[in-house]
Amino acid sequence: MKGETLYRLLADNLPRRAEKIALIDAGRQVSYAGLMTEVDRVASWLVGQGVAAGDRVIVHVRKGIDEVAAMFGALKIGAVVVNVNVQWTPTQLAYVAGDCRASAAILGTTGAAGALPAHLPLLIREGKTLPSGAALWDDLAETEVAEFASEPDSLAMIIYTSGSTGMPKGVMLSHRNIRIGALAVAEYLDLSEDDRLLSVLPYSFDAGLNQLTTMLLMGGTVVHQPVAMPSEVIRMAALHAVTGIAGVPPLWNQIARYLRDAPTPLPALRRITNTGGKIPPDILPLLPQVFPGARIFLMYGLTEAFRSTYLPPERFAAKMGAIGQAIPHAQVFVVKPGIGPAGPGEQGELVHAGPLVSMGYWERPELTAEKIRPCPELASLIGDTPVVWSGDLVRVDADGDLWFVGRMDDMIKTLGFRLSPTEVEDLVSKSGLVTDVVAWGVDDAELGQAVHIAASLGPDATEGAVMAHCRKTMAHYMVPRRIHPWPGAMPRTASGKLDRPAIITACKALL
Amino acid sequence: MPLTSAALIHYLHDDLNIDQEIAPETELFSSGMLDSVAMTNIIMYLEETAGIVVRPADVTLENFDTVKAIVDYAHAGA
Numbered sequence: 383m384k385g386e387t388l389y390r391l392l393a394d395n396l397p398r399r400a401e402k403i404a405l406i407d408a409g410r411q412v413s414y415a416g417l418m419t420e421v422d423r424v425a426s427w428l429v430g431q432g433v434a435a436g437d438r439v440i441v442h443v444r445k446g447i448d449e450v451a452a453m454f455g456a457l458k459i460g461a462v463v464v465n466v467n468v469q470w471t472p473t474q475l476a477y478v479a480g481d482c483r484a485s486a487a488i489l490g491t492t493g494a495a496g497a498l499p500a501h502l503p504l505l506i507r508e509g510k511t512l513p514s515g516a517a518l519w520d521d522l523a524e525t526e527v528a529e530f531a532s533e534p535d536s537l538a539m540i541i542y543t544s545g546s547t548g549m550p551k552g553v554m555l556s557h558r559n560i561r562i563g564a565l566a567v568a569e570y571l572d573l574s575e576d577d578r579l580l581s582v583l584p585y586s587f588d589a590g591l592n593q594l595t596t597m598l599l600m601g602g603t604v605v606h607q608p609v610a611m612p613s614e615v616i617r618m619a620a621l622h623a624v625t626g627i628a629g630v631p632p633l634w635n636q637i638a639r640y641l642r643d644a645p646t647p648l649p650a651l652r653r654i655t656n657t658g659g660k661i662p663p664d665i666l667p668l669l670p671q672v673f674p675g676a677r678i679f680l681m682y683g684l685t686e687a688f689r690s691t692y693l694p695p696e697r698f699a700a701k702m703g704a705i706g707q708a709i710p711h712a713q714v715f716v717v718k719p720g721i722g723p724a725g726p727g728e729q730g731e732l733v734h735a736g737p738l739v740s741m742g743y744w745e746r747p748e749l750t751a752e753k754i755r756p757c758p759e760l761a762s763l764i765g766d767t768p769v770v771w772s773g774d775l776v777r778v779d780a781d782g783d784l785w786f787v788g789r790m791d792d793m794i795k796t797l798g799f800r801l802s803p804t805e806v807e808d809l810v811s812k813s814g815l816v817t818d819v820v821a822w823g824v825d826d827a828e829l830g831q832a833v834h835i836a837a838s839l840g841p842d843a844t845e846g847a848v849m850a851h852c853r854k855t856m857a858h859y860m861v862p863r864r865i866h867p868w869p870g871a872m873p874r875t876a877s878g879k880l881d882r883p884a885i886i887t888a889c890k891a892l893l
Numbered sequence: 894m895p896l897t898s899a900a901l902i903h904y905l906h907d908d909l910n911i912d913q914e915i916a917p918e919t920e921l922f923s924s925g926m927l928d929s930v931a932m933t934n935i936i937m938y939l940e941e942t943a944g945i946v947v948r949p950a951d952v953t954l955e956n957f958d959t960v961k962a963i964v965d966y967a968h969a970g971a
Contacts, residue, residue: 632933817937
């Protein structure tokens with residue numbers, strides 16, 4: 383053992399698993415030893431550009447073997463990986479490169495190069511005409527580079543999140559955060575060396591990254607699927623006999639509908655996992671039908687604390703939609719502001735303490751101090767240990783399992799009731815008439831706030847039919863006062879969540 | 894109204910804000926240019942514009958990876 387670094391998660395597989403297949407792309411696969419060779423080629427280029435430990439390196443490469451090699455090349459020399467989602471625009475990429483003061487960038491294609499500062503050293507995976515001074519991956523030498531022994535508590539990666547307001551901000555994760563995240567998730571998902579996980583979610587997203595790190599920890603295999611099309615995801619899963627698939631609600635929504643229409647046996651599949659929001663209630667019961675042999679894990683995480691809770695699959699049938707309890711190594715509490723911990727049947731804000739708590743936001747100390755700070759309501763339990771304040775309102779049930787209620791800021795106050803937009807959205811979704819729906823409150827002289835919804839109507843659905851469904855299934859105070867029909871699908875953030883502020887702002891602008 | 898390649902390319906540029914050049918044979922999904930959110934939008938656009946119902950099982954690279962494939966698929970289903 384040469385220390386507890388993120389790089390060691392990969393390197394400790396050698397020499398024992400040198401010949402084992404580590405990663406599989408659509409037309410290519412690589413062993414652990416082969417991957418290390420690619421890692422060294424990238425690392426030696428970075429050293430040649432003068433990149434040193436602690437410097438930030440942008441990785442903007444499509445999901446695949448090269449992306450992983452780029453990340454671990456930077457990690458080997460102690461540099462900090464800033465993986466920017468390939469779906470992000472050149473403008474967003476340029477913003478991130480400037481904000482993190484990147485020392486080099488590794489790009490999949492030349493497409494985004496023009497947006498970056500001219501002095502930034504570039505390594506390009508594929509391109510016919512290169513910007514002057516840029517290096518081409520295929521020209522890199524196979525030179526072994528010395529490993530830098532990063533401190534476990536030092537910065538390993540910055541994950542930029544496209545916040546609902548303002549420019550993206552970078553969440554700083556230490557080597558320890560990511561390693562303990564891998565240990566915790568591998569434990570509760572019961573992962574082993576013979577697992578093959580299908581990776582669809584980006585490595586620039588905590589849950590996507592965690593799939594890779596758990597497989598490196600266990601010495602398993604990751605199968606890459608960069609095309610998030612349900613037919614392609616399922617084809618790849620069947621072809622490579624994957625044992626696990628991780629997704630976010632919009633992906634499960636499409637996959638469940640696809641498999642209902644085109645059932646496909648996946649005999650090797652052991653588990654599916656969801657994170658990044660609630661799966662609509664009309665889709666949840668479909669999952670056990672279309673994935674008959676798989677255990678279903680509903681999980682919850684916020685980037686600032688990496689991963690937080692999960693619902694054990696044995697409780698899925700009884701508690702469809704719950705987010706369960708703290709994952710191993712994490713301390714998760716629910717607090718009533720100014721009072722103390724919430725008990726069974728009560729609601730409060732989810733807070734997270736322990737070794738998964740991130741290092742805060744890159745070069746934004748005020749924002750960090752606001753988000754990660756001691757919790758006086760828990761002083762008797764954990765003293766002044768800093769916790770991440772999630773801003774998420776959850777309910778605690780009689781068994782101590784947690785249920786997501788809504789964002790604290792989003793609660794609607796109408797007719798003296800405190801109403802969660804999620805509750806309205808779930809009931810509207812159950813009509814089967816809408817594909818996306820968002821609810822919010824609009825100030826109203828008589829009601830306090832009036833419930834409005836924006837809805838993408840499905841084929842043959844009408845506003846009248848949606849309203850009739852609402853009046854039939856909702857308590858009177860929940861029934862929307864107004865429907866804003868949304869043309870087409872709604873905008874989503876890079877992690878696949880509905881971009882609520884953008885949707886609400888657009889509807890308000892039309893009032 | 895029958896769907897045309899020109900109309901679909903216009904939609905991709907103007908409504909989905911795709912910056913890159915798109916020709917009828919440009920690979921949209923296998924190249925990584927478009928994601929699952931864009932796919933959902935294209936399906937709804939087809940259902941509205943071409944008046945067809947897109948079955949989930951039809952959403953394959955064969956039918957959806959290029960503008961030409963999408964237009965052919967829409968015509969076959971109309």
